[in-house]
Amino acid sequence: MTLQADAILDASGLNCPEPVMMLHNKVRDLPGGALLQVVATDPSTRRDIPKFCVFLGHELVEQGEEGGTYLYWIRKKAD
Secondary structure, three states: OOOOOOEEEEEOOOOOOHHHHHHHHHHHHOOOOOEEEEEEOOOOHHHHHHHHHHHHOOEEEEEEEEOOEEEEEEEOOOO
């Protein structure tokens, strides 16, 4: 499946809690229904980003890993 993100957040090189803090700010600025791709290198994002989505009601559409880089596609809940 090829997903076309409306915005990309590159949190590469950042460690917990910075990726989730940046994600929170980025999602807030997006319109409802927008698809955000997050790129991270911190393994703790595998736990933190899914929890973030559940807690705030956003949809974690897909997640994956490519050579130590973690990729997430998050659809912001409708306004």
